[in-house]
Amino acid sequence: MRWEDLDQQPCSLARTLSVIGDRWTLLILRDCFLKVRRFESFELRLGIARHILADRLKKLVEAGVLDKALYQERPRREEYRLTRKGLDLYPVLLAMLEWGDTYMVDAEGPAIIRRHKPCGAVLASHPVCTSCGEAVTAHDVSVEAGPSAGDTDIHLHAATAARSSSSA
């Protein structure tokens, strides 16, 4: 499978990965959420090759995750800001941050702490079902074919995928 074909897959995870699934993109987005907005700032903070940074920013703009806005005429200067679509990636970042805080930190604990401003607590979060409000775990979730399922039952019948399927 080639990287570009990911967004053709009938799987929302694959399609999401086609936007944010590369080496640098999530680090760029992390910085966006920290209010980094300028090409040079990204470069400095990430130590990324300018070439790659330019490419990633362009792709994020094309994907509608970032918006390139003029913040100054004459010297024309532009900055990158998260769109609504980009802001909606926050749960992804948050989930990754918290997993890292739990499993990947040194003995002393995490280098950065997030605090939930409304309540003042050090932030820990978990997903809840928007309908019933209960916490969601992998075991509570079942999958079924959706509207555009077609013959893509491959995603449902995991262990039985012995038939030579359409995506093999």
Next chain:
Amino acid sequence: MRWEDLDQQPCSLARTLSVIGDRWTLLILRDCFLKVRRFESFELRLGIARHILADRLKKLVEAGVLDKALYQERPRREEYRLTRKGLDLYPVLLAMLEWGDTYMVDAEGPAIIRRHKPCGAVLASHPVCTSCGEAVTAHDVSVEAGPSAGDTDIHLHAATAARSSSSA
């Protein structure tokens, strides 16, 4: 920055990416959550080169995300299962799935639907603060130096990162 150095960064996102941040790993994990457990099944479903698959599975086992368990003696057969650490990645996957469902689907809607078994609703979820139970958005969260912060204020002072910092 080299890819291997990611897990040395004082940032939980970077460290998480050092485990799940490559092209294939999240797709492999998606399948794990769909109860795919065997080398051949992964290969068939993903269309991944065997070589790469073997490498990713090994790394996931080394990282403690998967566990390689004997499920049959004589023909000795092993399978890969999510550990607790791996299961705890579910919020990451879920957040990506839902973002994809929202922004990346065709007109007909998503190919796969997730249902919250306890309440029966089609699943939509959002993160809530474990302390106060309120929904968490990017705007509600502030960051501050944590226990092992050291001189890594680079992660806090986004736009002011004009000094040549330690990670540049």
Next chain:
DNA sequence: AATCGTTGGTTCTGTTTCCGAACCTTTGAA
């Protein structure tokens, strides 16, 4: 007891993709 199929890999040899360094362009300031 030779060989065949199944599972689960490893070893080759290209081809993409990535990275780092250097260069280019626009604009304003010295």
Next chain:
DNA sequence: TTCAAAGGTTCGGAAACAGAACCAACGATT
């Protein structure tokens, strides 16, 4: 008229990836 800053683009080498072939343990088949 040269300089610097912001924001890119163009290169050659390095790494990751893909596809195919090969290996090996084991059981079943003949």
